[in-house]
Amino acid sequence: MDELCTGLCQLLVESGADAGLAHFLSLLVGVLLVSGIPLVTVIVLIWVERKVAARIQDRIGPNRVGPVGLLQTIADMIKLLSKEDITPTAADRVLYNAAPLVSFASVVLIWAVIPFTPFHFGVDLEIGALFFVAVASFGTLAIMVAGWASNNKYALLGAFRVVSLLVSYEVPLVFALLAPVLLAGSMSLLDIVNAQTGMWFVVLSPLAFVIFYVSSQAETGRAPFDLIEAESELVAGFNIEYSGMKFGMFFAAEFLHVFTNGILMALLFFGGWMGPLYYESPLIAFAWLGAKGGLIYFTTLWLRNTVPRLRIDQIMAFNWKFLVPLSIANLVFISLALKVMQELGVSPRNLAEAGFVELLPTTVVLLVINGAMTVYLLGLLRKRGQEARRESMAARAALAQAVAD
Amino acid sequence: MNVLNEWAFIGVFAVMAPVFPALPIVIAWLFRPRKPNVLKSSTYECGVETIGDTWVQFRVQYYIYGLIFLVFDVEMVFLFPWAVAYNEMSLFGFVAGFLFIFLLTDALFYAWKKNALDWK
Numbered sequence: 142m143d144e145l146c147t148g149l150c151q152l153l154v155e156s157g158a159d160a161g162l163a164h165f166l167s168l169l170v171g172v173l174l175v176s177g178i179p180l181v182t183v184i185v186l187i188w189v190e191r192k193v194a195a196r197i198q199d200r201i202g203p204n205r206v207g208p209v210g211l212l213q214t215i216a217d218m219i220k221l222l223s224k225e226d227i228t229p230t231a232a233d234r235v236l237y238n239a240a241p242l243v244s245f246a247s248v249v250l251i252w253a254v255i256p257f258t259p260f261h262f263g264v265d266l267e268i269g270a271l272f273f274v275a276v277a278s279f280g281t282l283a284i285m286v287a288g289w290a291s292n293n294k295y296a297l298l299g300a301f302r303v304v305s306l307l308v309s310y311e312v313p314l315v316f317a318l319l320a321p322v323l324l325a326g327s328m329s330l331l332d333i334v335n336a337q338t339g340m341w342f343v344v345l346s347p348l349a350f351v352i353f354y355v356s357s358q359a360e361t362g363r364a365p366f367d368l369i370e371a372e373s374e375l376v377a378g379f380n381i382e383y384s385g386m387k388f389g390m391f392f393a394a395e396f397l398h399v400f401t402n403g404i405l406m407a408l409l410f411f412g413g414w415m416g417p418l419y420y421e422s423p424l425i426a427f428a429w430l431g432a433k434g435g436l437i438y439f440t441t442l443w444l445r446n447t448v449p450r451l452r453i454d455q456i457m458a459f460n461w462k463f464l465v466p467l468s469i470a471n472l473v474f475i476s477l478a479l480k481v482m483q484e485l486g487v488s489p490r491n492l493a494e495a496g497f498v499e500l501l502p503t504t505v506v507l508l509v510i511n512g513a514m515t516v517y518l519l520g521l522l523r524k525r526g527q528e529a530r531r532e533s534m535a536a537r538a539a540l541a542q543a544v545a546d
Numbered sequence: 547m548n549v550l551n552e553w554a555f556i557g558v559f560a561v562m563a564p565v566f567p568a569l570p571i572v573i574a575w576l577f578r579p580r581k582p583n584v585l586k587s588s589t590y591e592c593g594v595e596t597i598g599d600t601w602v603q604f605r606v607q608y609y610i611y612g613l614i615f616l617v618f619d620v621e622m623v624f625l626f627p628w629a630v631a632y633n634e635m636s637l638f639g640f641v642a643g644f645l646f647i648f649l650l651t652d653a654l655f656y657a658w659k660k661n662a663l664d665w666k
Contacts, residue, residue, distance in 0.1 A: 168558045176559070180566060222574045225581065231589045231600075241571070246563035253559045263559065264552040271626055272556075292600045293589050305608045308615040315622045323629035381590070386574040390567045454665030457611065461654075461663040465618075469651055472625075473644070476632065480640055483633075491633055 172253075175263035179252045183397045187214045190396055190442060197446040217389075224385040229292060232382060236290035240283050241383070241390035247279035248398045255404060256331045258414055258426040269330040270322050273405065274315055277360070280398065281307040287391070288379035299378030302368050302453055309460045310359035310366070313352050316468035320349035320475055321409045325493050334413035336493035339500045343410040348471045348511050350410045352464060357402040358441055359456075361395060365448040366456055403438035404430065411437075467518065474510050482506060610662050614654075621650055 149170060153163035188203065188211055195202025203210030228237060254269040256262035266272050281304055288300020322328055324345055325336035333342075343350045359366035368378075380391050407413060411433045414426035451459070482488035488503040489495035589596050628635075628643040635643075657663055 164554075165558070168555055169562075171555060172559045172562050176562065176566065218570070222570065222577050223579075224574070225579045226574065227582070227587055229589050230584075230587045242564040242567050245567035246560075249566055250559060250563045253556055264555045266552060266556070268626075271623070289601075291589075294596060294600050294602075295590065297600055297604075301604055301608050305611045308619075309611055312615060312618045312622070315619075319622075319625055319629045322626060323632050326630055326633045328626060328630055385578060386571045390571065393567075457665050458663070461611075461614075462658065465654060466651070469647060469654075473647060476629075476640075476643075479632075493633075 171263060175252055176249055178257070179249055179397055179401070182400060183393050184214045184218075185211075186396045186400050187217075187393070190399075193439065193442045194446050197443065221386050221389045226385040226387065227382075229382050231292040233290040233292065236286050237382075238387070240287035240290060241387040241394075243286065244280055244283035245390045245394040245397075247276055247283060248394050248401055250276045250279075251401050251405075254330055255401075255408065256334065256413070257430065258423040259331075259335075259420075261423055261427070262331065265329050265331040268328045270318055270328040270333070270409075273330075274311070274318065277398075278311065280394070281311075283394075284379050287383070291379070291382035293382050295377070296379050296381045299368075299381070303362065303379060306362075306366065306368050306453070306456060307360060309457060310356040310464075313460065313464040313468040314356040314360060316465070316472055317349045317353035317356065318409070319472055320346045323472075323476060323479075326491070327493070330408055332493065334408055334415070337412040337415060339492075339495050339497045340504055341410065341412045341415070344504055345500075345507050346410075346471070346475055346511065347508075348467070348514060349475070350406070352468045352471065353406060353409070354437075354441075356460075356464065357406070358444065359460075361399045361402060361441075363399065363441060363445040365444075365451045367445075367450055368453060368456065399441055400434070400438050403441065404434035406437050407433035463522075467514075470514070471511075474514065475507065478506055478510055479503070607665055614657050614662065617653060618650065621646070 150163045150167035153166060154160055191213070192202045192210070203213035206212040206216045228234060251273055253263045254266050254272050256265065284307070285300050285304045288296045288298075288303075291297070321333050321342045324342055325333040327333060327336070336342075362368070380388060383391065407430055413433075414430045416425075416429035416432075419426040419429050479488060479492075482503055483490060487506075489499045492500070492503075589600070624646065625643070628639070628646070631639065
């Protein structure tokens with residue numbers, strides 16, 4: 142027990158507290174500190190999201206409550222608190238009430254392994270990346286449970302669609318996640334960031350980043366993959382029977398998930414807190430991480446508000462016939478090229494500790510491979526598109542002919 | 547921090563995580579009005595009345611995607627240790643990993659050729 146007990150725990154024991162209690166209390170304080178960050182951010186995030194969406198749609202957005210509408214979320218929360226909570230008689234009460242909790246908890250739990258600065262993090266799990274995958278899948282479970290327990294056909298249909306979408310896009314997401322793990326030689330998020338001292342992973346494997354970006358957009362249920370709330374088809378989808386604060390929790394979970402993925406992409410591909418002067422102060426490091434994560438978060442909002450929704454068959458075909466083969470090919474090419482270069486002595490044996498100059502030949506080769514793959518893929522997509530267009534033109538001509546006859 | 551302490555932290559976090567969303571719901575429970583009636587708490591209130599059982603048979607395609615995903619998800623986890631050990635790996639381990647990925651891809655193309663990936 143003694144070697145486990147450091148810092149605050151030690152302080153408590155010295156002031157006469159029971160060792161077990163002191164240990165638990167220090168853990169609890171740690172948890173509250175770490176989870177406080179996402180819980181506070183989500184309040185600002187809802188405002189940011191609405192403001193950005195408004196600007197893109199040429200509106201002003203919330204601007205009445207507080208300066209530039211900053212307190213709008215607080216006002217909304219107070220409104221939600223006073224709303225009647227309707228539980229349908231037909232619903233499965235236990236599961237119905239558990240679903241919003243699981244949905245929000247699954248997102249907050251990801252933050253347990255996210256390092257904020259080189260020295261400030263909840264825990265640095267050796268299997269951090271795997272932990273993220275495992276915990277994030279709980280969100281899928283929550284949606285299925287919500288749809289099933291609501292006992293409403295729209296909700297169930299929405300849940301089926303969403304779950305098939307979410308599980309499908311988890312495959313390319315995890316394959317893309319394997320690229321930084323492979324390059325860093327570790328699943329710990331802290332190690333992955335530190336391994337990018339020489340070169341950011343987005344430069345070494347840009348395609349993995351693009352795949353991760355696209356599939357995390359799908360994982361959070363944002364346009365063009367927003368089957369989650371296809372209003373015109375499913376009324377509202379899996380959360381149709383929810384009202385009041387429970388409904389609010391589903392939404393807060395979604396907003397937070399988008400931002401969490403932004404921060405994760407900054408950590409995995411953009412060197413996390415790496416930037417000028419980050420070693421001077423943890424605050425600067427934290428600001429760099431926030432800035433990078435925020436920028437990626439902004440582009441996801443931009444994408445969400447710009448592109449239209451795809452049909453479910455298009456989404457599924459895009460995933461299984463394009464993204465999954467691409468993510469596998471990407472992993473194969475990266476690992477093969479690296480191994481060949483390591484055997485030839487061009488690439489350093491330990492990529493994680495190599496400097497910028499040592500990594501330069503590796504970077505050039507990987508960039509060329511990624512570029513070649515991109516050109517080939519774009520050509521393939523162009524050909525497919527042309528074929529599809531020709532087919533639809535032929536079908537339309539045949540129809541016109543039939544009508545004329 | 548050592549391993550035991552790390553997982554103790556995760557354990558406390560996992561217990562606390564559902565408490566955060568539960569808190570506002572419980573606070574709302576204290577303040578909110580309660581005026582239920584039969585119509586209000588019917589399924590799909592203010593919409594068309596539902597006919598028959600909700601938990602009906604569903605499209606088989608969802609199930610097929612689920613099956614394919616299951617294969618991939620279980621096997622992807624095995625690739626993580628391979629990726630971590632990549633730098634120190636012998637050529638044998640490297641080729642074994644490739645064989646594994648090849649088998650995975652093979653399964654994908656089998657499903658593709660069987661038209662299991664088409665939305666019908």
